[in-house]
Amino acid sequence: MQKEYDVIVVGAGPAGSMAARFAAEKGVSVLMLEKDRDVGYPVRCGEAISKAGVEEFIQSDDKWIAARISKFSFNAPDGSEVIIEFGEAGYVLERRIFDYELARTAADAGADILTRAYVNGLLFDDDGKVSGVKYEYHGEQKEIKCKVVIAADGVESRVGRWAGLKTHIDFRDMESAVQITAANIPVDQNTLYFFFGKNVAPNGYFWIFPKGHNKANIGLGISGIIGKKKSAQSFLDDFMNKHYPNAPILTKIAGGVPCSITLDKISAPGIMLVGDAARQVNPLSGGGIASGMIGGSIAGRIAAEAILMNKLDHILTYDKAWSDRLGKRHEIFNRIKEGIYNFSDEKFNSIAHSLLKIPIEKRTLGRVFSVALWNNPSLLLDIAKVFVI
Amino acid sequence: MEYRQAKTGKLMIEILPDRCDFCGCCVGVCPEDAIELKEAEIFIIDPRCTNCAKCVWSCPIEVIKFNKNGIPK
Ligand SMILES: Cc1cc2nc3c(=O)[nH]c(=O)nc-3n(C[C@H](O)[C@H](O)[C@H](O)COP(=O)(O)OP(=O)(O)OC[C@H]3O[C@@H](n4cnc5c(N)ncnc54)[C@H](O)[C@@H]3O)c2cc1C
Ligand code: SF4
Ligand code: SF4
Numbered sequence: 001m002q003k004e005y006d007v008i009v010v011g012a013g014p015a016g017s018m019a020a021r022f023a024a025e026k027g028v029s030v031l032m033l034e035k036d037r038d039v040g041y042p043v044r045c046g047e048a049i050s051k052a053g054v055e056e057f058i059q060s061d062d063k064w065i066a067a068r069i070s071k072f073s074f075n076a077p078d079g080s081e082v083i084i085e086f087g088e089a090g091y092v093l094e095r096r097i098f099d100y101e102l103a104r105t106a107a108d109a110g111a112d113i114l115t116r117a118y119v120n121g122l123l124f125d126d127d128g129k130v131s132g133v134k135y136e137y138h139g140e141q142k143e144i145k146c147k148v149v150i151a152a153d154g155v156e157s158r159v160g161r162w163a164g165l166k167t168h169i170d171f172r173d174m175e176s177a178v179q180i181t182a183a184n185i186p187v188d189q190n191t192l193y194f195f196f197g198k199n200v201a202p203n204g205y206f207w208i209f210p211k212g213h214n215k216a217n218i219g220l221g222i223s224g225i226i227g228k229k230k231s232a233q234s235f236l237d238d239f240m241n242k243h244y245p246n247a248p249i250l251t252k253i254a255g256g257v258p259c260s261i262t263l264d265k266i267s268a269p270g271i272m273l274v275g276d277a278a279r280q281v282n283p284l285s286g287g288g289i290a291s292g293m294i295g296g297s298i299a300g301r302i303a304a305e306a307i308l309m310n311k312l313d314h315i316l317t318y319d320k321a322w323s324d325r326l327g328k329r330h331e332i333f334n335r336i337k338e339g340i341y342n343f344s345d346e347k348f349n350s351i352a353h354s355l356l357k358i359p360i361e362k363r364t365l366g367r368v369f370s371v372a373l374w375n376n377p378s379l380l381l382d383i384a385k386v387f388v389i
Numbered sequence: 390m391e392y393r394q395a396k397t398g399k400l401m402i403e404i405l406p407d408r409c410d411f412c413g414c415c416v417g418v419c420p421e422d423a424i425e426l427k428e429a430e431i432f433i434i435d436p437r438c439t440n441c442a443k444c445v446w447s448c449p450i451e452v453i454k455f456n457k458n459g460i461p462k
Contacts, residue, residue, distance in 0.1 A: 044412055136427075158416065174447050176449040178449045224443065224446045225446075227447055227448070227449070231450065231451045232450070253412065254449040254450045256449070
């Protein structure tokens with residue numbers, strides 16, 4: 001370990017590892033600090049990702065692919081099932097291996113990594129610019145200086161707040177989630193299943209994602225508005241008692257998915273925010289692995305450029321670079337999400353019935369959303385912008 | 390009875406650490422940065438908390454309780 005670094009990344013999830021790797025690849029010195037004992041564990045994730053989302057960053061490898069996905073199954077409250085077929089469109093990952101491999105690519109590029117290092121404060125220089133981090137390591141309080149801090153500290157992010165950025169998320173936009181990984185779940189191993197309706201997951205959705213050999217991730221996310229009355233945990237218990245009362249449960253986790261648009265500001269002098277910490281999750285799907293890797297890679301690259309040019313203000317161009325790549329798109333996804341948020345069970349049923357009339361080879365995601373929102377013309381244009389209808 | 394003191398009077402929020410999964414959902418919604426979460430340790434930073442209860446509604450597994458009578462020391 002060095003005494004000082006050019007870049008310090010806080011958090012070794014997908015966003016942090018890509019920030020560390022893209023900065024280190026440009027030749028600046030990088031240290032990534034992770035509070036947990038292991039990179040990639042515990043896994044708080046449904047683990048579904050598109051193939052394109054993965055392959056922008058790492059070659060697909062059977063070692064971390066639990067299932068290969070070619071179909072979506074949308075299930076309405078009355079039991080109507082609408083299937084959409086793709087080619088091989090995505091994967092369900094084995095994230096405890098995937099995250100580890102991502103961190104390895106950062107290490108290969110030259111980044112140093114330290115686990116069990118809990119960051120609990122920031123250092124500032126005389127002008128108020130962030131100039132390093134304070135952290136706890138093996139019970140000892142330490143400090144280390146750097147030119148740029150990249151906060152990749154996930155849904156529980158606090159690092160940005162210490163630099164004066166407003167990072168907390170409205171409890172209505174936080175999807176509170178629980179998930180189990182269970183065995184003996186005999187679903188199709190190439191299909192992602194989504195369930196809607198007020199009994200399963202109001203203001204959110206319920207999922208079953210296959211993990212190979214009849215294992216599956218089964219979980220749901222609901223808005224804090226719903227959590228006021230009934231917790232995610234009790235929705236999950238109800239579903240399991242009804243459908244799989246005897247399934248052996250291999251793991252169980254809680255988690256939060258920030259489903260909003262990106263924060264107003266994701267950089268400030270000496271600091272950049274990436275991944276869940278910047279609220280870069282796709283607010284419609286709740287997917288944050290791919291978008292976090294994209295945010296991390298942009299931030300890592302810009303941080304390194306700023307250091308190499310000796311022009312640290314350059315990091316402030318990150319907000320626009322993110323917005324152009326995905327931020328604006330997420331604003332559209334967020335409008336679509338708000339359009340479908342409060343649908344009644346009857347509405348979900350009638351959408352499913354209309355979709356079932358479209359022959360399976362003509363069903364696309366764009367069609368699904370345009371049928372869902374046909375009486376909301378302003379959103380139809382939004383849908384046309386982001387999906388190939 | 391002596392009570393823990395929040396920013397706005399008696400503290401009314403309690404985290405049951407033995408049941409917590411350390412997922413960070415509550416930390417993400419807390420407007421006051423009043424929750425400290427380490428690898429397997431969680432607590433409320435009393436003088437920052439305003440008893441707004443957003444953390445209570447967000448906890449997926451009902452680990453945070455609201456008690457209007459206050460939390461004894
Ligand atoms: C139940 C659930 C299901 C999901 N399903 C999917 C899905 O199917 N597909 C998908 O794409 N996304 C899914 N997501 C979202 C996805 O998991 C996240 O968006 C993604 O992990 C974000 O990556 P990240 O690198 O920003 O943060 P994380 O992966 O959360 O990594 C942050 C890291 O920072 C560390 N850290 C935090 N604070 C500190 C500190 N102070 N000091 C040091 N280290 C710190 C944490 O320990 C953690 O390792 C799901 C989320 C949940 C909760
Ligand atoms: S009650 Fe409000 S201020 Fe207090 S810890 Fe919970 S969210 Fe934070
Ligand atoms: S939301 Fe609940 S389970 Fe998650 S860290 Fe907070 S108290 Fe623990």
